[in-house]
Amino acid sequence: MTLYLNDHAIVVGGSIAGLLSARVLADYFESVTIVETDTLPELPDARRGVPQSVQPHILLTKGYRIIAELFPGIGDRLKAAGALPIDWAREFYLFNRHSWNAIAPSPSHIVSLTCSRPLLEWGIRQELAKIANVQFHQQQRVTGLVLHHSGKYITGVRSRSLVDSSYSELAASLVVDASGRRSQAPNWLQNLGFTPPPETVVNPLLGYATRRYRVPASDRTDWKVMLISQSPPDGTRLGYLAKIEGGEWIATLGGYGGNFPPLDNDGFLDFARTLPSMEFYQAIKEAEPISPIYAHRTTANRLRHYEQIVLPQGFVTLGDAVCALCPVYGQGMTVSAKAAMVLSDWLARQRNQSFISSRFQKKLAQSNSLSWNVATSQDSRFPTTKGDSKPTQSGGLFAAYAERMLELTTADSTVATALLEVTQQLKSPLALFSPQIVWRVLKNS
Structure with a gap:
């Protein structure tokens, strides 16, 4: 009312x-x-x-749920216009410094849409x-x-x-x-x-370069979003590739500390080849580019x-x-x-x-x-970051637990899903210290 x-x-x-x-x-x-x-x-x-x-x-699941609450039926409108539903536990391929994340064996509740901002x-x-x-x-x-x-x-x-x-x-x-x-x-x-x-102000000196590609007709990949993540303090480069409306990929390369990706075709591909996994480069190297390469530097x-x-x-x-x-x-x-x-x-x-x-x-x-x-806190782990925030010096046990949990996300889909629930803002970070997750982490230590 x-x-x-x-x-x-x-x-x-x-x-x-x-x-x-x-x-x-x-x-x-x-x-x-x-x-x-x-x-x-x-x-x-x-x-x-x-x-x-x-x-x-990226429209996180928490954000999508709020928008759908404010506008009932908007999901159907967006999907009719080409937005793709994504189950983040099954269709998000994340490469961290250890390997690729484990994929959930069955559908999850961690769902939103992948589409362009416009x-x-x-x-x-x-x-x-x-x-x-x-x-x-x-x-x-x-x-x-x-x-x-x-x-x-x-x-x-x-x-x-x-x-x-x-x-x-x-x-x-x-x-x-x-x-x-x-x-x-x-x-x-x-x-x-x-x-x-x-x-x-905390400025990681991160720069983006983004280009759109036409999804190749031969594409049979299961992912809808792929992220090859940065890894502080030394892994300054990242790659993000997402399927969006219109049969297109939106491909973004990023570099921290002023290590910006080039804006020419050959330089863009060469930068992609230096990522810690070749999956991003392999996806775009034969794909048809359908836009210029756009720079973005306002990331502080x-x-x-x-x-x-x-x-x-x-x-x-x-x-x-x-x-x-x-x-x-x-x-x-x-x-x-x-x-x-x-x-x-x-x-x-x-x-x-x-x-x-x-x-x-x-x-x-x-x-x-x-x-x-x-x-x-993540950006401040790069030594080149400018600003007021300093990285938290975690205790030895906590740091070891967090690192082991991150490594376990590459083999244990339950742990990977639990981390997704936190990063998608569905649960508090305290959920990563539930008895079930602690037991899995310690068991595999």
């Missing part, structure tokens, strides 16, 4: 975090406006405002278009927040048209910033006299600590605007989906329509903490 807390909410940014936020807000506000700088494509095409959209994006965004927009009280203002750039004369709460945004350069104000009871890594919210707050949030982990500052009421921020993660771990879209659920819970607890921002940002910080720690 819809419970309107107030008349109007604004979402800054029409990417995945913004779209999911708008879906949540639609249950609590009479109208919701998404203000977006781009012209949103009617088809599943890449757009200028999301330059990383041509790169691979297709996923398009599918969400199509579902959102069914909701009557959500509208888009396209080709509009938000330039600042409007502060009430009391200095205590936000009453809307100022924006500039990218069509005719005209300025306007849009009133709202709540403004949600979901404008991504390039968010200007710290400047908006500073311009109003508030202290901007401190930042933590950056956390803005909004939970530590005084904020005006009626303004919150989430997604990459708060917690932008190194994309190699595939957590970004799921972090945004979880943030939408934090937003929903915060709104459900409103009693006086005051929209106290600090309460939301503290809950969001808690939600983001595990994903942040996973990304930065």
Whole structure:
């Protein structure tokens, strides 16, 4: 049942975090406006405002379940448009520093979809278009927040048209910033006299190169996603290959510490040949490339600590605007989906329509903490990583246990599946210390 807390909410940014936020807000506000700088494509095409959209994006099972909860039936829409269902325990081939992961003998519950980022965004927009009280203002750039004369709460945004350069104000009871890594919210707050949030940045100096290929007619492989993983501190290179819609592969090479893959055909193939397994190279060497090679270098982990500052009421921020993660771990879209659920819970607890921002940002910080720690602790194991985080010096027994468990994932599908449940954010890392898993690890030590 819809419970309107107030008349109007604004979402800054029409990417995945913004779209999911708008879906949540639609249950609590009479109208919701998404203000977006781009012209949103009617088809599943890449757009200028999301330059990383041509790169691979992983929809973890936790994120997929949240999106399916917000938009019942979206899985069928996406599959009809070409997205492929994936059982991660059976169709994800992972090469770690020991060998390939063990494959589960029977279907699992660790299921989501593999598709391009533009297709996923398009599918969400199509579902959102069914909701009557959500509208888009396209080709509009938000330039600042409007502060009430009391200095205590936000009453809307100022924006500039990218069509005719005209300025306007849009009133709202709540403004949600979901404008991504390039968010200007710290400047908006500073311009109003508030202290901007401190930042933590951990930069692994990771660079990507991505190309699409046509899946060869002779392909008989069982995998839908293949990852030849980096291995700190010395294994700086990785390869990611995924089947997506349209009978295509999206192929990505990555290198840490400035060891970036080349952007020419021969260099791309030569780099692939240096991976610790030849499976990636063997797959693409005879495949037909159908796109240029796209570089991506904006991979630093950056956390803005909004939970530590005084904020005006009626303004919150989430997604990459708060917690932008190194994309190699595939957590970004799921972090945004979880943030939408934090937003929903915060709104459900409103009693006086005051929209106290600090309460939301503290809950969001808690939600983001595990994903942040996973990304930065792993990235910090490379000696070339720049930033504030340092690798945790694990005790001998713990380090030995973790290493033995990782090795066991190549032979024991039960252990491999347990690790997947954690990395797909379905279970806490404490699940890796359950009696069943501990017994298997110690038995094989």
